[in-house]
Amino acid sequence: MSEIRKHYFLPEYCIIAEGRAKRPSDFAGAAKDSEKNHSESCVFCGGNEEKTPPATAAYKKGEIFADTEKKRVRNWDFRCFPNLYPALSPAPPSPGFRGKGLEAFPGFGFHEVIVESPVHGKKLEEFSDAEISGLMGVYKDRVCHYAAREKIRYVSLFKNSGKAAGASQNHSHSQLLALPVCPQVLERELKAIREGEKCPYCVLLEKEKTSTRLIRENSKFVAFAPYYSTGPFEVWILPKEHISFLGDFSPELLFALGEILRAVLRSYGKVLGNLPYNHMFYQLFETPEYHLNLRLMPRISTAAGFELNTGIYINTVSPEKAASYLRGDINEPTREKVGREK
Numbered sequence: 297m298s299e300i301r302k303h304y305f306l307p308e309y310c311i312i313a314e315g316r317a318k319r320p321s322d323f324a325g326a327a328k329d330s331e332k333n334h335s336e337s338c339v340f341c342g343g344n345e346e347k348t349p350p351a352t353a354a355y356k357k358g359e360i361f362a363d364t365e366k367k368r369v370r371n372w373d374f375r376c377f378p379n380l381y382p383a384l385s386p387a388p389p390s391p392g393f394r395g396k397g398l399e400a401f402p403g404f405g406f407h408e409v410i411v412e413s414p415v416h417g418k419k420l421e422e423f424s425d426a427e428i429s430g431l432m433g434v435y436k437d438r439v440c441h442y443a444a445r446e447k448i449r450y451v452s453l454f455k456n457s458g459k460a461a462g463a464s465q466n467h468s469h470s471q472l473l474a475l476p477v478c479p480q481v482l483e484r485e486l487k488a489i490r491e492g493e494k495c496p497y498c499v500l501l502e503k504e505k506t507s508t509r510l511i512r513e514n515s516k517f518v519a520f521a522p523y524y525s526t527g528p529f530e531v532w533i534l535p536k537e538h539i540s541f542l543g544d545f546s547p548e549l550l551f552a553l554g555e556i557l558r559a560v561l562r563s564y565g566k567v568l569g570n571l572p573y574n575h576m577f578y579q580l581f582e583t584p585e586y587h588l589n590l591r592l593m594p595r596i597s598t599a600a601g602f603e604l605n606t607g608i609y610i611n612t613v614s615p616e617k618a619a620s621y622l623r624g625d626i627n628e629p630t631r632e633k634v635g636r637e638k
């Protein structure tokens with residue numbers, strides 16, 4: 297069980313969740329099966345449904361089913377279930393330790409795993425059009441499901457791919473954490489957006505569309521290496537239309553989002569190989585001023601003392617160069633060129 301603790305004097309939070317330390321890692325066991333369709337030791341594989349909590353939503357041929365304790369849905373396309381080692385939970389106990397001037401809340405919230413395919417070794421970049429747009433539809437559906445819950449202020453939707461990116465399972469999956477607080481990073485952005493005349497994302501989008509940092513665009517989205525890049529090969533994907541929440545996406549937008557995300561991941565594969573990465577949605581519901589964006593960060597460098605001390609990141613690959621690699625203008629970079637450690 298967990299609790300949300302507030303900073304001594306700033307509106308910032310951390311989650312104390314000792315239970316998560318117990319979560320097992322599949323990497324040693326199932327990594328050897330990473331090329332295979334099925335791994336007996338993998339808890340996320342199709343056919344191994346009994347090894348996880350019952351699915352809250354199993355998507356199968358466009359319909360949604362739910363498991364019961366006794367009966368599990370088979371042959372699903374996408375499968376969502378509560379994290380067995382949640383950082384937050386729907387009925388948390390009161391915080392254990394509090395003192396004068398120290399604020400803590402029960403660790404209320406939801407923590408869900410979204411398994412993206414029943415096939416063990418399948419990566420997002422290998423998904424068909426139907427599979428990748430289907431996954432974007434599941435993202436929308438799950439985010440809406442939790443945004444509608446009472447007391448939920450923010451839904452964090454993200455993917456950890458690879459151990460160094462924070463994944464404890466090899467099998468391709470995303471996660472969702474629904475929080476009772478809005479993270480400071482979004483609050484700060486929103487304040488700046490509200491103080492300006494125009495949406496700054498709409499403005500930067502126009503700039504990046506014609507810049508040397510542009511990687512790719514389709515009818516609905518633009519993917520670029522942001523001018524302000526905090527790490528090598530960081531990529532932002534922005535919808536061309538001003539839209540704040542995945543829940544408002546049309547089927548056309550979902551399709552185009554899947555298409556451009558898969559294209560960027562394929563470029564990562566070509567340039568960086570099988571490097572760990574994170575992708576994260578920045579979005580707000582009931583906040584039309586915000587402009588949704590999806591950010592991708594390959595885990596090439598580690599935040600060291602300076603970065604932790606200052607919040608200022610030293611990036612060894614300029615976004616201009618990263619974009620030209622990802623567009624395919626420059627051949628595969630060497631390890632030294634991308635600034636990868638060791």
Ligand SMILES: [Zn+2]
Pocket residue numbers: 334335338339340341342415416417467
């Ligand atoms: Zn698996």
Ligand SMILES: [Zn+2]
Pocket residue numbers: 495496497498499537538539586587
């Ligand atoms: Zn905008």
